[in-house]
Amino acid sequence: MTELPWLYAGIAAYAFAAIAALVGVARLGTTMATVGGVSSVSESQRNNERLVLLLMTTSVILLTITLADRWLRIGHGPFVNLFELLISQLFSLGLVYTIAYWRIPVLRTTSVVVLPLMGVLAVWVMVLEPSDSVFPPTYHNPWLWAHVGFGKFFLAFCLIGTGLAGVILLRSYGFFKNLFRHLPDNVILDKLAWRFMLLALVFDSLMLCAGAVWAQDAWGRYWAWDALETSSFLNWLLLGASIHARTTYNVPIRLGAVLIISVLVFAFVTYFGTPFYSEAAHKGVI
Amino acid sequence: MRIITISGVLRRLASTKLTLLWMLLLAVGAALSYDNPEDTSIWVLIVPMSLLALNLIAAIISNPRINRRGGLLVFHLGLLSIVVLAAIGRLTHMDGRVEIISGAEFSPEIVTDIHSGPLHSGALADVNFVQGPFTVEYRPQMMRGLTYSQVALPDNKGGWREAVVGDDRPLLVEGYRFYTTFNKGFAPILSWTSHDGRVAETGAVHMPSYPLFDFKQSNSWTPQGGDEIKFWLQLETGLTTEEAWVLDGRRATGTLVVNVSGERTELLPGESVKMAGGTLRYEQLTTWMGYKLFYDPTLQWMFLAAFITIAGLAAHFWQKLAAEPLGLDDALRHEKQHAKGSVPASRSAA
Ligand code: HEM
Numbered sequence: 001m002t003e004l005p006w007l008y009a010g011i012a013a014y015a016f017a018a019i020a021a022l023v024g025v026a027r028l029g030t031t032m033a034t035v036g037g038v039s040s041v042s043e044s045q046r047n048n049e050r051l052v053l054l055l056m057t058t059s060v061i062l063l064t065i066t067l068a069d070r071w072l073r074i075g076h077g078p079f080v081n082l083f084e085l086l087i088s089q090l091f092s093l094g095l096v097y098t099i100a101y102w103r104i105p106v107l108r109t110t111s112v113v114v115l116p117l118m119g120v121l122a123v124w125v126m127v128l129e130p131s132d133s134v135f136p137p138t139y140h141n142p143w144l145w146a147h148v149g150f151g152k153f154f155l156a157f158c159l160i161g162t163g164l165a166g167v168i169l170l171r172s173y174g175f176f177k178n179l180f181r182h183l184p185d186n187v188i189l190d191k192l193a194w195r196f197m198l199l200a201l202v203f204d205s206l207m208l209c210a211g212a213v214w215a216q217d218a219w220g221r222y223w224a225w226d227a228l229e230t231s232s233f234l235n236w237l238l239l240g241a242s243i244h245a246r247t248t249y250n251v252p253i254r255l256g257a258v259l260i261i262s263v264l265v266f267a268f269v270t271y272f273g274t275p276f277y278s279e280a281a282h283k284g285v286i
Numbered sequence: 287m288r289i290i291t292i293s294g295v296l297r298r299l300a301s302t303k304l305t306l307l308w309m310l311l312l313a314v315g316a317a318l319s320y321d322n323p324e325d326t327s328i329w330v331l332i333v334p335m336s337l338l339a340l341n342l343i344a345a346i347i348s349n350p351r352i353n354r355r356g357g358l359l360v361f362h363l364g365l366l367s368i369v370v371l372a373a374i375g376r377l378t379h380m381d382g383r384v385e386i387i388s389g390a391e392f393s394p395e396i397v398t399d400i401h402s403g404p405l406h407s408g409a410l411a412d413v414n415f416v417q418g419p420f421t422v423e424y425r426p427q428m429m430r431g432l433t434y435s436q437v438a439l440p441d442n443k444g445g446w447r448e449a450v451v452g453d454d455r456p457l458l459v460e461g462y463r464f465y466t467t468f469n470k471g472f473a474p475i476l477s478w479t480s481h482d483g484r485v486a487e488t489g490a491v492h493m494p495s496y497p498l499f500d501f502k503q504s505n506s507w508t509p510q511g512g513d514e515i516k517f518w519l520q521l522e523t524g525l526t527t528e529e530a531w532v533l534d535g536r537r538a539t540g541t542l543v544v545n546v547s548g549e550r551t552e553l554l555p556g557e558s559v560k561m562a563g564g565t566l567r568y569e570q571l572t573t574w575m576g577y578k579l580f581y582d583p584t585l586q587w588m589f590l591a592a593f594i595t596i597a598g599l600a601a602h603f604w605q606k607l608a609a610e611p612l613g614l615d616d617a618l619r620h621e622k623q624h625a626k627g628s629v630p631a632s633r634s635a636a
Contacts (some may be wrong), residue, residue, distance in 0.1 A: 130318045134429045137453045195606070202600050209592040217454040217584065218576040220465035221381070230320040234313055248302040 001130050003069040007087060010062030011122045014094065018115035024048030025112050025179055032058035049108055056098040063091040073132075079148060080133035082272065086125040088148075089155065089271070093118060096156035106192065109183055110163025113170070117159065124272075126278050138218035146210035155267055157200035162264040164193035165257035172254065190253045193260055194246060197239065200263075204236050231270040239263050293348065300344035307336040309382050328376075335369050342366055357601030364595025371591055375405040375584040380410075382579040384464070386417040387490050388535060389471055397579060408581050412458045415439045416446070420575050422470065422533040428497065433466045435575055462581045469576030471496040471503075472519060472535065472541050478509040480564040485510045492574050493519050497533065500525065512563035518543040519571075535573030542568045 028045050066087060071077055078084035097114055100107050168186050170176040183189065211232070212222040223229060242259040245251055251259070315330035322367045342362055345352050386392060394410045418436030425431055426591035433452035439459065441447040451457040457464040477488040487510065490529055503519040523538040525531055542553045544566065551559045558567035 020473055033301060134425065134427075137430060137432050140432065143452045198603050198606070202596065204601055205592075205596045210590075210594060213589065217456070217615075219461060220456065220580045222585070222588070225316070225319045225322055227320065230316055235315050237309055237313050237316070241306055241313075244302060245310070248306060 002073060003066045004130060005127070006062050006066040007250035010059045010066055010090070011126065013055050013059035013062060014090070014115065014118060014122055017052050017059060017111070018119060020055060020109035021049060021052045021115055024052065024274045025109055026132055028179075028182055032205065049105075052108075052111060053098065053102055053128045056094060056101065060091065060094045060098055063094060065089065065173045066090055076133075076135040076139075079139060079144060080135060080261065082132050083125060084123055084133060086128070086272065089152070090118060090121050092152040093121075093159055095157050096153065096160065100160055106184060106188075107160065107163065109180060110160065110167055113166030114159055114163040116168060117162070135282045140218055141214055143210050143214035144218065147207055147214050150207035150210055151271070154200050154207050154230070155264075155271065157196045157203060158260075158264045158267055159199060161193045161196040163194070164189050167261040168193070168257040168263075169254060186253050190256055194243070197263065198243060201236075201239050201243065204232075204239060208232060208236060228270065231266075234271050235263070235266045238266055290430070296348045299340060300348045301341070302349075304341050305338070305345075308341055312338060316439075326340055332373075332378075337465055339366055339369055343357050354414070355602065355605070357598050357605055360598025361502065361602060364591055364598055364600075367591045368588065368595060369585045371588045375403075375582045375588065378407065378583055379403050380406045380408060380462075380579070380581040383467075383469075383470070384577045384579055385492055385574045386577065387475075387492075387574045388417050388419050391416050402581075406581070408462060408583075409460050410462065410581075415457065415459060417575060418448070419534070419536055420452070420466075420470065420573065424531045424533065426527070426529055428527055430468060433470075435466050439567065440553050453539040456580075457577075461583060462579060463576075464577040464579055467576045467578050468498070469495050470533075470575055471540065472521060472540060473538065473572050473574045474517065474519060475569040476507070477567045477569055477574055478512065478564055479567075480509075480511045485564065488569070490572065490574070491517060493517075495576070496521070497523075497525055509564060509566070512561065513546055515561070516545040518545070535571070536575075540571040544568075 013141065027048070050157075067078055070084065078088035097118075101111060167180060167183065169191050170185075171180040171183070211229075215224070216222040227280075242263060243258075245259070246256055296355050312331070312334035315334050317373045318326045342365065346359065346362060346366075347353070352362060380400065382397040382400040384392070384397050386396060392413055392415050394413070397410070413489060414437040418438060420433065420435035422433045423444035434450050435452050435457075437449050437451060437457055438446040439449055449457065451464070452466045472493045473490040474493075475488065475490050477486070479486045489507070491507050492506050493505055498505070500521075503521060506514055506516045508514045520541040520543060521538060522540070523533060525533075540555075544551045544553060544559055546561050549561075553559060553568040555568055555570045
């Protein structure tokens with residue numbers, strides 16, 4: 001398994017990024033509490049953000065090497081077993097989040113929620129057997145790429161929404177209230193989070209549609225309520241219903257945050273649970 | 287006394303609170319439909335989808351928050367069209383299974399396990415193709431790889447043209463799609479002639495799927511005027527579990543073990559055996575391919591509808607973004623104000 005050292009190095013870089021992000025936010029929060037201003041801490045804060053960005057970029061590069069090395073060795077992409085699916089998600093979530101972190105400064109504090117969440121995936125991947133997979137005959141299909149690609153953006157936008165939702169929920173507790181004092185009002189974070197969830201819905205719909213085209217080619221039916229199809233439809237409906245509930249009922253911001261997190265949790269179960277617990281999932285694999 | 291007006295009824299039908307309720311009902315219906323259990327009625331999906339459709343039509347007519355916003359309107363109309371197309375699809379679809387011998391012509395009678403909608407009106411009788419030989423690649427440990435199934439189709443000039451289908455590339459004839467499956471195997475072709483010469487028939491006995499049932503290649507057949515004959519096929523296909531291997535009927539040989547009333551005879555292709563009632567001849571060994579058959583005239587429309595629906599949603603997102611880039615204006619304004627010492631706290635609708 002020549003890719004393992006690269007994988008561990010990539011995970012280590014994520015871990016350092018998470019620590020740097022936590023330290024940075026903690027320092028910013030406490031300095032602000034005592035000094036009481038943004039400008040006085042801005043230079044050390046900028047340096048910390050640069051360090052987090054550098055570490056996350058390093059990690060994404062190392063994971064790219066991990067995937068490329070494995071791909072060359074086993075002859076196909078990371079589409080089949082849980083081990084390679086998780087590495088691939090660590091890579092793509094990391095890539096999208098790093099770009100968002102770089103381009104949208106107001107999102108940077110969400111790293112204290114997002115990076116530990118990705119840590120869960122990283123720990124999970126490390127306890128799995130790094131076995132090679134066999135590429136099923138029905139996977140030789142361009143729609144697989146579209147399906148997987150759209151799914152990656154869906155999950156990444158859910159993750160960013162969850163980062164914001166996490167910050168909204170955490171800041172109602174005393175300790176974090178101080179830490180997150182520098183952030184905009186919840187109203188603004190909430191609005192931003194739901195923007196990402198709307199974008200997530202666009203990509204979720206694209207993923208379902210590309211998946212249906214692939215299923216038609218691969219198994220001769222575009223929809224058959226198998227485990228993965230049922231679970232991802234429910235996930236799509238939960239997201240649509242959450243967006244509706246928010247516009248219909250003027251849902252309190254913190255309840256909205258819980259809804260966003262529940263969409264991500266459902267997506268995690270759908271992606272990383274259903275296909276590996278149910279024999280019926282995507283039958284063509286078997 | 288309250289006066290009931292059409293617009294009042296419409297407004298009630300269009301309630302977005304109902305939308306949430308019907309979505310919940312649809313979620314229950316979807317969960318019940320998981321894995322298509324026999325005892326779950328299709329109505330658990332039809333009822334909530336119809337209620338949602340009614341709700342949506344009423345909203346589109348009466349709610350300016352949906353009918354005045356181009357992208358959002360296209361998205362919701364698209365959702366409606368997908369539901370309608372799915373319904374038409376279920377009413378007109380057909381699916382089934384076919385096992386066809388290499389060298390034989392397709393005919394509708396060989397289709398089994400047929401499920402079709404009440405309005406199915408495809409021209410299955412016009413489907414015409416001849417099954418050719420096929421190969422299936424296997425990697426070590428018997429991992430199935432790609433299937434290449436050769437078929438011959440009429441070229442509309444009185445001749446035939448060859449095509450290769452398999453896995454993700456179905457054979458498409460008259461709107462019917464034939465997908466190769468893991469189900470394929472061998473079939474000895476046999477002829478039977480009764481002693482008095484009055485009965486002469488030739489047929490193929492499909493042996494169980496190969497290599498899945500490599501260990502029990504047996505079947506039986508009762509010819510007209512004869513006793514039941516039990517067959518067991520001893521195959522030489524080059525199958526190895528350690529190395530890569532290709533299943534190719536043209537390279538396989540098979541000895542047919544024939545058993546009538548406890549009497550056992552081994553036959554090679556071209557050999558025959560006399561038994562009570564007649565003579566059985568083992569003509570040749572061939573293969574059969576199992577296809578899954580699928581017909582749904584809405585497929586292309588469904589794809590188009592889904593594409594337009596998502597484009598509508600993307601346009602809606604884009605319109606929001608253009609009106610207010612990612613809500614960042616607020617955030618940036620906040621940062622500036624924060625630096626000056628005041629924090630805005632207005633709650634604006636998203
Ligand atoms: C069944 C799946 C459905 C999904 C996934 C869905 C999704 C959405 C989305 C994403 C929005 C945009 C929200 C925003 O930008 O703030 C929206 C808005 C809306 N939808 Fe739906 N919708 C569905 C069904 C329906 C139905 C059945 C109705 C019928 C009442 C409906 C009525 C509306 C209305 C009125 C709005 C505008 C809300 C506003 O801006 O305040 N939707 N829907």
